Amino acid sequence: QQPVQSPQAVILREGEDAVINCSSSKALYSVHWYRQKHGEAPVFLMILLKGGEQKGHDKISASFNEKKQQSSLYLTASQLSYSGTYFCGAGGTSYGKLTFGQGTILTVHP
Amino acid sequence: DAMVIQNPRYQVTQFGKPVTLSCSQTLNHNVMYWYQQKSSQAPKLLFHYYDKDFNNEADTPDNFQSRRPNTSFCFLDIRSPGLGDAAMYLCATSRDSLAGQETQYFGPGTRLLVL
Incomplete structure (x- = not known):
């Protein structure tokens, strides 16, 4: 089952902070964070x-809060x-499987 | 310097015409993955190889096949592409996949267009 990320989108000005959350209904054994540009x-x-x-x-x-099955990503003083x-x-117990959340779109404006 | 290489970067095929996408790696990783990513969606794992052992996801259509002739190369074959198969196909590698604890390194992807 896919982890749930929140928020779905964030708009910031340069220098502002943001937090992206990831939660799972199943046990989390590891959490990987990636950024993808268009x-x-x-x-x-x-x-x-x-x-x-x-x-x-x-x-x-x-x-990473294993008990709550949650992870948060903190971006401080954001840059463009x-x-x-x-x-x-x-990451689950089945080796090789990494299930991604739906993604959070972060936009930083000057 | 390139670590995970995918060719071609863009592929245009016709409805129903078989197509093969390739992935090669210089990292000597024993695990290779194929993901499908549609616009504005998360990458979806299709299958992966742990060395020569092939692991198919339960919901991967039979239309998708894969081959791994050696450690460095892995191929994705789409036997009869449909319009719904248009997507970015990402190849990734990792050293070991125990409980998903190893970093996955992604290639640049192949964008497939089906006409």
Whole structure:
């Protein structure tokens, strides 16, 4: 079953912050975050493997609440280059399977 | 420098005319995946190979087949493309797929148009 992302779309001005949420009705064993620009392949951002894990680089970070089966992606002081569609991917127990959420469209304006 | 390569980048075919998309990788990863992505939708996994073991998703139509002659190459065959098969096809690789814990690296995709 597909993870659910919220919100579906976000519009920001440069320098503003955003949070994208990903929740699953099934147990989450890992969460992968990707960004995809129009017409391009998804680009890996980060993977969270353990409940309670938090990761980040530059001004993008993420957290994983295994008990609540949720993950959140935090974008701080957004830049124009952050625009794109963000997907969370849920890793399950079946090896090889990564089920993506429906995506969140992020648009950053000058 | 390219890691996952897909050819061609754009493919136009006619309704019902078989088409083959190719993917190659220089990462020596043992797992390769094929996804279908339609406009404004998430990538949908069609199947994957763990080494030579083929794993088909339950809802992948029989019209879609795959071959992996060696570690580096994987092919997606669409036997009789329909208009509904027009999409971006993404190939991805990972080192190991245990419980989905490995990063998947995506190729640039092949955009298929069916006339």
